[in-house]
Amino acid sequence: MTVFAIVSDIHANLEAFERVLEDIATKDIQDIFCLGDIIGYGPNPRECLELAQKYCRFSMIGNHEEAVMMIAEDFNDRARQAVEWTRNQLNDKTVPREQRREYWNYLDKLQKMEMLEKGRFLFVHGSPRVPTKEYIMPRDVQDAGKMRAIFEMVPQVCFVGHSHVPGVYTEQDLRYIHPRQMKESKFEFPSESKIIINAGSVGQPRDQDPRACYITFTEEWVQFHRVFYNVSAVVEKIQNSGGLPQYLADRLREGK
Numbered sequence: 001m002t003v004f005a006i007v008s009d010i011h012a013n014l015e016a017f018e019r020v021l022e023d024i025a026t027k028d029i030q031d032i033f034c035l036g037d038i039i040g041y042g043p044n045p046r047e048c049l050e051l052a053q054k055y056c057r058f059s060m061i062g063n064h065e066e067a068v069m070m071i072a073e074d075f076n077d078r079a080r081q082a083v084e085w086t087r088n089q090l091n092d093k094t095v096p097r098e099q100r101r102e103y104w105n106y107l108d109k110l111q112k113m114e115m116l117e118k119g120r121f122l123f124v125h126g127s128p129r130v131p132t133k134e135y136i137m138p139r140d141v142q143d144a145g146k147m148r149a150i151f152e153m154v155p156q157v158c159f160v161g162h163s164h165v166p167g168v169y170t171e172q173d174l175r176y177i178h179p180r181q182m183k184e185s186k187f188e189f190p191s192e193s194k195i196i197i198n199a200g201s202v203g204q205p206r207d208q209d210p211r212a213c214y215i216t217f218t219e220e221w222v223q224f225h226r227v228f229y230n231v232s233a234v235v236e237k238i239q240n241s242g243g244l245p246q247y248l249a250d251r252l253r254e255g256k
């Protein structure tokens with residue numbers, strides 16, 4: 001059975017990304033896919049872009065990639081500060097010109113949606129309705145109108161990131177299930193109805209668990225994985241970045 005992995009919302013957290021890639025390397029994985037937000041918030045945007053380009057078969061464009069390429073119009077002040085810091089890193093004159101061009105070319109080619117398995121699996125950053133911007137949150141299962149409209153656009157399985165909260169959303173009974181409610185964090189795909197799977201976040205988890213999150217999946221199931229990484233090293237880099245706000249370091253320790 002072919003097993004794939006998905007990483008999402010790396011957010012320039014190199015320590016977390018490296019640990020996740022190491023963990024993936026211990027398994028028999030055919031391909032790695034990325035759901036976007038490789039950069040933004042964290043201290044190592046260049047290194048994370050290089051790793052994503054090297055190891056991921058494709059990556060979706062996230063709102064943070066969009067923001068560095070255009071203007072961060074719908075970001076709050078602190079998030080915009082991180083976007084500007086990131087853009088400066090990618091344009092840093094100490095990096096060879098060719099390499100800098102490579103970053104922007106890579107960003108430029110990222111797609112909003114991808115499909116696999118004859119269209120059975122859909123990949124987007126946020127939601128199929130508004131690919132880079134719409135959030136699907138656990139509380140949305142109470143908003144049947146929103147969830148129905150989104151599920152209309154799901155072929156059978158849709159992989160999303162963006163909220164940094166891992167789990168499965170079911171169409172049939174409109175439920176959200178966190179991996180800790182699953183046996184061995186594994187969920188079997190229902191044969192008749194659709195599901196949306198949030199892959200969680202590698203570099204900035206927000207479900208009160210600071211460990212990096214990623215998923216593996218086959219045609220039949222998805223499994224959520226958590227790995228420890230050196231949070232303190234990243235916190236220190238953010239504090240010494242000369243531009244990234246302190247709250248971005250604090251939230252890594254708490255996973256929120």
Ligand code: ZN
Pocket residue numbers: 009011037062162163164
């Ligand atoms: Zn994100």
